[in-house]
Amino acid sequence: MPKPSRSAFYFYALEYQRRIQRGNGQRLSINEAITACYDEWKLLSEEEKSPFKILYEDWRVHYRSDPESAVSSSQRYLQAKKAIKQEIKTEKILSERDIPCEELKIHYDRFSFERDYLAFQYLPLDINELLTMPIYIINFQTFCKVDEEDGGQYVPAELCILRYTLADGPTTFRQAFIKPDKIPTGYMSACLEHLKGTHEIPLKDFAEATDNYKMLYQQLKSI
Numbered sequence: 154m155p156k157p158s159r160s161a162f163y164f165y166a167l168e169y170q171r172r173i174q175r176g177n178g179q180r181l182s183i184n185e186a187i188t189a190c191y192d193e194w195k196l197l198s199e200e201e202k203s204p205f206k207i208l209y210e211d212w213r214v215h216y217r218s219d220p221e222s223a224v225s226s227s228q229r230y231l232q233a234k235k236a237i238k239q240e241i242k243t244e245k246i247l248s249e250r251d252i253p254c255e256e257l258k259i260h261y262d263r264f265s266f267e268r269d270y271l272a273f274q275y276l277p278l279d280i281n282e283l284l285t286m287p288i289y290i291i292n293f294q295t296f297c298k299v300d301e302e303d304g305g306q307y308v309p310a311e312l313c314i315l316r317y318t319l320a321d322g323p324t325t326f327r328q329a330f331i332k333p334d335k336i337p338t339g340y341m342s343a344c345l346e347h348l349k350g351t352h353e354i355p356l357k358d359f360a361e362a363t364d365n366y367k368m369l370y371q372q373l374k375s376i
Contacts, residue, residue, distance in 0.1 A: 296344035
C-alpha cells in the first residue's frame with residue numbers, strides 16, 4: 154500500500170476524502186482515504202489521472218522553489234483545482250460555440266487564421282474580458298477590379314459582416330447585395346466572367362441589390 158507522500162495519487166486521495174465527506178458526512182484521515190481509494194485510482198485512465206498529475210507538478214514546483222513559504226497542500230490543492238476547473242470550462246466554451254447556420258459556419262471557419270491572430274494579440278487581457286470582447290469580420294464580394302490606370306477601384310457586389318465573441322460564437326450577421334453605381338466602360342465582360350466563376354450574383358435587374366449606401370452605412374454602425 155503506498156505511503157501518504159506527495160504524488161498525483163495523494164491529490165486524488167484528497168479529492169476522495171472531500172467527496173466522501175460531502176456524500177455521507179464521514180470524516181476520513183488522509184491515510185484512511187489513501188487506503189480506501191487506492192484500487193479506484195488504479196482503474197482510472199491516464200486522461201482521468203491527468204488533472205491530479207497537474208496538481209502534483211504545481212505543488213512540486215512551488216515547494217522546491219520556496220519550501221518555507223509554500224502554501225499548505227490542502228489550500229494549494231483547492232487553488233489549483235479551481236484554476237483547472239476554470240481552464241476546462243473555458244475550453245468547453247470555446248469548443249461548443251453554436252454556429253446557427255451553414256452559411257455562418259463557412260464564414261466563421263474561413264477566418265480561423267484571423268481568429269488565432271486576434272487571440273494572440275489580446276492574450277494579455279483578463280480571460281473573461283477576452284471571452285466577451287466583440288470581434289468583427291467583414292467580407293466583400295466584387296464583380297471585378299478596375300485596372301490601376303483606370304482608377305483601380307473595385308466594383309462591389311456583396312457585403313457581409315459577422316460579429317462574434319469567443320464565449321458565445323457568432324452573435325450578429327448582416328449581409329447585403331450592392332448595386333454598382335456604374336460599370337466602368339470596357340469592364341462589363343470582366344464582371345460577367347468573374348461572377349460566373351465565383352459568387353454568381355446577378356449584375357443587373359437584381360431586386361435584392363441596393364444602391365442606398367447611406368442605409369448600408371447606418372446598418373453597419375448599428376451592429
